[in-house]
Amino acid sequence: MKFKCPECDGDIDAKEVIEGEILSCPDCGAELEVTKDKKGNFELRVAESEGEDWGE
Amino acid sequence: MTQTLSLLYDRVRVEEKEIINAAQKKGVELRPIDAKELRLDITDLSKDEIFGEVAIERCVSHFRGLYITSILENKGVDVINPFSVASLCGDKLLCSMKLAKAGIPTPRTIVAFTKEEAMKVLEEDMGYPAVIKPVFGSWGRLIAPLKDRETAQALLEDREEMGNPLYQIYYIQEMVERPPRDIRTVVVGDQIAASIYRYSAPDDWRTNIARGGRAEVCNLNDELRELILKAAEVVGTGVLGVDAMETKEGIVIHEVNSTVEFKGAMSVSEVDIPGMIIDYALQKARK
Structure with missing residues (x-):
């Protein structure tokens, strides 16, 4: 599957993706979350950044 | 009767992927639900069928997961882990106390509520080195070894500047x-x-x-x-x-x-x- 990085417009090639998964852009290093648009197509959005209450 | 489960996530890490795969392998219906997209009516506490009989709460954000757990429990959905467990384990102070009370050996820990008293804990009681931890949060974040008075003073002053009031709960533990x-x-x-x-x-x-x-x-x-x-x-x-x-x-x-x-x-x-x-x-x- 091919995506465009929403941060730097770089090309991202991903094999199997599932919703909620995090990819990082090979060009700019941004952390991107896999989501679905209204039509059910996968798209990428910039992921939430680490919060103070994150982790186990 | 077939059971339906749900998985509440905010990030799909390896663990969440594996839980989804495990359900698939077992032929169990598990609905992954993105917590970031939820809107929950907390004044209508009738059972919400989309969460199934049991919800597995796996949010990376502790407080997000904790509140979702409470809401779902009030809507009659069983959650793993229950609110009582997640709230206790999410707070190092409460958790240490619970362990100690049950007679489980746990590192000696003293709590103070101001920088000045925290300093006295170190100087007069615990000595150096000691460990200071925030009562919430994790991945080892902001957990620091206090090797001497200078480090302790610098760190406690930093702590005082931090906005979150929970950082003014000084949880000081013996360095084991x-x-x-x-x-x-x-x-x-x-x-x-x-x-x-x-x-x-x-x-x-x-x-x-x-x-x-x-x-x-x-x-x-x-x-x-x-x-x-x-x-x-x-x-x-x-x-x-x-x-x-x-x-x-x-x-x-x-x-x-x-x-x-x-x-x-x-x-x-x-x-x-x-x-x-x-x-x-x-x-x-x-x-």
Whole structure:
């Protein structure tokens, strides 16, 4: 599957993706979350950044 | 009757992927639900069918997961882990106290509420080195060894500047003399799933896998198994990560984690931890 990085417009090639998964852009290093648009197509959005209450 | 489960997530890590896969393999319907897209009416507490009989709450954000758990429980959905367990384990102060009260060996910990008193704890009681931890949060974040007065003063002053009032709860723990590793045990219900040694990364003193720590299988003896299971029971039972350290005086349990990350444990132990979690959820759904 091919995506465009929403941060730097770089090309991202991903094999199997599932919703909620995090990819990082090979060009700019941004952390991107896999989501679905209204039509059910996968798209990428910039992921939430680490919060103070994150982790186990 | 077929049982339906849900998985509440905000990030799909390896653990969440594996839980989804495990459900698929077992032919169990598990609905992954992105917590970031939820809107929940907390004045209408009728049962919300989309969450199924049991929800597995796996949010990376502790407070997000905690509130979702409370809401779902009030809507009549069983949650793994229950609110009582997640709230206790998400707070180091409450968790230490619970362990101590149950007679489980745990590192000596003193709490103060101002920088001045925290300094006195170190100078007059605990001595150096000691460890200061925030009562919430994790991956070893902001956990610091206090080696001497200068470090302590600098760190406590930093703490005072931090906006979050929870950082003004000074949780100061004895620095336990231990090998450069601790023992992470994943407990599912009343069963031990897997146990690993977590070695600190070469450039870090903390053993968190999230900080680059390395994992190795740990074979627990009966005494340790019993202690770990007791710790899990004391906090209320669920899917838990019980952390222990080896000291000269014996084992101490320093933490019980509620949204346990088991990537390290799974890869070295080859135990099907996600499968056990699904079975545990089904067992709860049948009750």
